[in-house]
Amino acid sequence: MTTIDATPATNKSPSPTNPRRRVYLPHTKYIPILATLTLLLIMYFTGVANYENFGQPSVVVNLFRDNAVLIVVAVGMTFVIITGGIDLSVGAVISMTTTLTATLLQAGWPPLVVLPTVLLLGSLLGMGMGAVIHYFKVEPFIATLAGLFLARGIALFINQSSIPIRDKLWKALSEYRIVLADGVVTKITSVTAVVVVLIAAAVLAWTRFGRNVYAIGGNADSALLMGLPVGRTKIAVYTLSGFCAALGGVLFSINSTSGWALQGQGLELDAIAACVIGGVLLTGGSGYVFGSLLGVMVYGLIQTIITFQGDLNAAWTRIIVGLLLFGFIVLQRVVTRRAR
Amino acid sequence: MGEPSPVLEMTGIRKVFPGVVALDGVDFRLFPGEIHALMGENGAGKSTLIKVLTGVYEIDGGGITLGGEQVDFTGPLQSQKAGVSTVYQEVNLCTNLTVAENIFIGREPRKFGRIQWGLMRKRAAALLARLDLNIDVSATLDTYSLAIQQMVAIARAVDVSARVLILDEPTSSLDASEVAQLFTIMRRLKDDGVAILFVSHFLDQVYEISDRLTVLRNGQLIGEYKTADLPQVQLVEKMIGKELAVLEDLEDRSQRIRAKTGDAAPILSATGLGRTGAIAPFDLTIHEGEVVGLAGLLGSGRTELARLLFGADRADSGSLQIDGKDVTLRGPQAAMKRGIAFSSENRRTEGILGDLTVRENIILALQASRGWTRPIPRRRQDELVDKYIKALQIRPADPEREVRNLSGGNQQKVLLARWLITEPRLLIIDEPTRGIDVGAKAEIQKLVAELSDGGMAVLFVSAELEEVLRLSHKIEVLRDRRLVEELENTEGVDADRIMQTIASGATS
Numbered sequence: 033m034t035t036i037d038a039t040p041a042t043n044k045s046p047s048p049t050n051p052r053r054r055v056y057l058p059h060t061k062y063i064p065i066l067a068t069l070t071l072l073l074i075m076y077f078t079g080v081a082n083y084e085n086f087g088q089p090s091v092v093v094n095l096f097r098d099n100a101v102l103i104v105v106a107v108g109m110t111f112v113i114i115t116g117g118i119d120l121s122v123g124a125v126i127s128m129t130t131t132l133t134a135t136l137l138q139a140g141w142p143p144l145v146v147l148p149t150v151l152l153l154g155s156l157l158g159m160g161m162g163a164v165i166h167y168f169k170v171e172p173f174i175a176t177l178a179g180l181f182l183a184r185g186i187a188l189f190i191n192q193s194s195i196p197i198r199d200k201l202w203k204a205l206s207e208y209r210i211v212l213a214d215g216v217v218t219k220i221t222s223v224t225a226v227v228v229v230l231i232a233a234a235v236l237a238w239t240r241f242g243r244n245v246y247a248i249g250g251n252a253d254s255a256l257l258m259g260l261p262v263g264r265t266k267i268a269v270y271t272l273s274g275f276c277a278a279l280g281g282v283l284f285s286i287n288s289t290s291g292w293a294l295q296g297q298g299l300e301l302d303a304i305a306a307c308v309i310g311g312v313l314l315t316g317g318s319g320y321v322f323g324s325l326l327g328v329m330v331y332g333l334i335q336t337i338i339t340f341q342g343d344l345n346a347a348w349t350r351i352i353v354g355l356l357l358f359g360f361i362v363l364q365r366v367v368t369r370r371a372r
Numbered sequence: 373m374g375e376p377s378p379v380l381e382m383t384g385i386r387k388v389f390p391g392v393v394a395l396d397g398v399d400f401r402l403f404p405g406e407i408h409a410l411m412g413e414n415g416a417g418k419s420t421l422i423k424v425l426t427g428v429y430e431i432d433g434g435g436i437t438l439g440g441e442q443v444d445f446t447g448p449l450q451s452q453k454a455g456v457s458t459v460y461q462e463v464n465l466c467t468n469l470t471v472a473e474n475i476f477i478g479r480e481p482r483k484f485g486r487i488q489w490g491l492m493r494k495r496a497a498a499l500l501a502r503l504d505l506n507i508d509v510s511a512t513l514d515t516y517s518l519a520i521q522q523m524v525a526i527a528r529a530v531d532v533s534a535r536v537l538i539l540d541e542p543t544s545s546l547d548a549s550e551v552a553q554l555f556t557i558m559r560r561l562k563d564d565g566v567a568i569l570f571v572s573h574f575l576d577q578v579y580e581i582s583d584r585l586t587v588l589r590n591g592q593l594i595g596e597y598k599t600a601d602l603p604q605v606q607l608v609e610k611m612i613g614k615e616l617a618v619l620e621d622l623e624d625r626s627q628r629i630r631a632k633t634g635d636a637a638p639i640l641s642a643t644g645l646g647r648t649g650a651i652a653p654f655d656l657t658i659h660e661g662e663v664v665g666l667a668g669l670l671g672s673g674r675t676e677l678a679r680l681l682f683g684a685d686r687a688d689s690g691s692l693q694i695d696g697k698d699v700t701l702r703g704p705q706a707a708m709k710r711g712i713a714f715s716s717e718n719r720r721t722e723g724i725l726g727d728l729t730v731r732e733n734i735i736l737a738l739q740a741s742r743g744w745t746r747p748i749p750r751r752r753q754d755e756l757v758d759k760y761i762k763a764l765q766i767r768p769a770d771p772e773r774e775v776r777n778l779s780g781g782n783q784q785k786v787l788l789a790r791w792l793i794t795e796p797r798l799l800i801i802d803e804p805t806r807g808i809d810v811g812a813k814a815e816i817q818k819l820v821a822e823l824s825d826g827g828m829a830v831l832f833v834s835a836e837l838e839e840v841l842r843l844s845h846k847i848e849v850l851r852d853r854r855l856v857e858e859l860e861n862t863e864g865v866d867a868d869r870i871m872q873t874i875a876s877g878a879t880s
Contacts, residue, residue: 238487239485239486239487240477240480243469243477243480243487244478246469250467250469251467251468255466257464258464258465258477258528259449260478
């Protein structure tokens with residue numbers, strides 16, 4: 033038999049349309065995120081066309097202000113979901129963080145001690161859940177559900193009612209305004225959220241840790257056989273999510289200058305929904321931080337539109353998000369099936 | 373070629389599992405720049421030897437030297453670092469990542485902690501070009517065929533550590549041209565001085581590619597031979613340790629087949645049956661006691677055709693008659709009611725339930741056809757199961773053993789038993805002999821022959837033409853998801869004739 037070594041191997045692929053398809057269609061992995069972007073633009077311009085003042089830059093800027101906490105939490109959640117896991121504890125970690133922050137500040141702790149302390153606690157809780165998930169092979173759903181009860185319980189144990197924050201630094205941060213342009217101001221919390229998104233996106237795209245996260249979500253057994261630090265990465269991902277949740281809690285306490293044990297109930301589900309709408313695959317291995325950001329923006333824009341409309345029941349937010357989730361899950365299914 | 377010193381030498385390897393001696397004083401050596409086939413039936417100790425070599429198992433006796441140094445591996449990572457890489461039958465890569473990443477992940481070129489994507493892609497392309505593989509390295513791995521994925525896995529393995537490469541059943545899911553491509557790469561690596569350990573159930577492939585072979589049987593070393601000096605028949609004898617009486621029986625039968633003419637009643641006949649995207653409309657009639665072979669390359673529509681007849685997929689054109697009556701199969705249950713049984717090609721994922729016992733696996737289909745409200749009495753279960761364990765020679769003959777502890781061939785027999793106790797009139801078996809050893813293969817072929825003699829119709833799907841020819845009364849040849857020709861298995865029909873049809877399409 034003569035050698036056929038020079039044959040371009042792609043032609044032997046069972047789906048021969050693949051290499052050509054890429055020319056006129058975006059790669060399948062970008063389809064969900066492009067769909068979200070399209071949806072977002074349609075929603076935005078529908079708003080602009082129908083409501084006065086919707087086109088003001090402040091509407092977009094306020095999206096970041098109003099959803100800063102959700103953005104930060106969704107970033108952590110994105111890492112977790114890409115590994116194929118889930119973190120149900122984030123809402124509870126937020127409440128634990130706000131209560132603890134308020135209580136410690138009330139007790140007269142210096143704010144610059146309180147801040148690292150609560151961030152560390154959130155991260156440690158995440159690390160603990162990650163360790164349980166990895167070493168005892170516990171389903172992330174169960175382990176983080178336990179974390180949810182634990183964190184919420186701690187928050188309620190500390191104080192069941194709302195605790196005001198009178199600390200000078202917190203008040204200053206809360207009142208600090210950043211002028212972006214004439215008449216367009218934003219708060220320190222939105223800037224923090226944007227910085228978190230940028231750092232997270234860079235980490236996912238350009239570091240070994242980031243790529244390991246994708247590899248584990250793609251096929252954890254293979255990742256292990258390729259010699260990747262699977263356990264360490266998994267634990268790190270939950271630690272990161274815990275850190276993001278704690279940071280979200282800090283932002284919450286700055287925004288509202290108070291701490292409350294019932295804060296952030298159901299926020300974990302909002303974060304998961306934002307990730308899914310943003311094209312992060314629930315089965316793991318695919319997704320982008322920017323996608324989750326877009327998901328949060330969709331969420332926020334629905335609320336903005338309802339506010340502008342004025343006569344709509346707020347429950348519409350949930351109904352629309354529910355419908356969108358169905359739509360996007362089906363889209364993901366179709367896209368992944370075609371890729372196969 | 374002067375004989376250099378071996379890069380790998382295993383001497384007196386002993387490995388004991390509770391109750392079994394898996395390896396008993398086995399020697400194995402591997403020279404740089406050779407392809408060495410490790411041969412033996414399932415359960416002979418091939419996998420154990422590989423796992424010992426890759427550090428998955430620790431040895432109970434003997435020693436391993438690599439490049440002249442004594443080594444003692446405690447894990448796959450360690451052996452990889454020392455220069456031993458393995459590529460398994462199931463590709464162990466991440467299909468959601470790009471080709472370049474799959475080659476370099478964990479070892480990405482970095483600058484200030486930031487991955488240099490451009491450099492990584494360039495290096496990956498260069499590496500693959502050395503293996504004559506010109507593919508887009510920035511595309512994700514799942515856009516390529518299994519064969520390409522396997523070659524990417526090899527590229528990674530070679531780049532990580534280039535001394536010893538273990539290829540464990542790399543060809544079992546590839547078609548002929550893909551195998552040729554893989555072999556080209558293997559030869560290239562061999563010329564570069566890599567020592568390759570090759571495991572395959574396909575004897576022809578072993579003879580085509582390997583320089584030397586080592587035969588194991590029941591955990592013991594039978595011998596090391598130059599491939600060219602050992603005729604194929606002798607190799608098989610060494611592997612199974614007995615004369616090929618079973619196979620010869622079958623040869624006799626194949627003469628008889630040709631004499632037998634089919635004037636029995638048709639059980640099933642399909643007219644213009646088809647499903648868009650799966651299989652083009654086809655006509656097919658199957659008679660009582662007839663063995664119909666489906667031949668064709670991987671992906672030619674063999675499985676798809678079988679699934680239509682079983683109702684696992686819905687046909688969107690044509691009609692199906694069973695016993696002369698028009699039927700529309702709405703699902704496998706409808707087919708089972710009419711006496712059709714289907715034994716799947718993926719015994720691990722679609723057939724065998726590894727955590728259940730042999731008994732539970734065998735009665736599953738019968739129980740399902742009766743409905744869960746009418747359990748089969750335990751005594752009846754035991755009777756049935758015992759009967760089939762004996763009839764099919766399932767080993768170990770223990771109905772309460774968990775199925776995952778059985779060898780591949782025996783799992784296949786359990787699967788067959790599951791369908792046989794439902795006493796089907798038409799048995800569809802998809803690739804029953806893939807990945808099982810020569811002895812078990814022959815037994816399964818013999819069984820199919822006996823069933824057909826007893827009046828059962830069998831639709832036999834197999835990638836191995838010899839097997840199809842040996843068993844079938846008529847052969848349906850598929851090509852590009854189309855039934856291109858029906859051949860009566862008479863004098864003059866041989867593997868070459870079928871190959872021609874597969875290669876060129878219908879001749880009529």
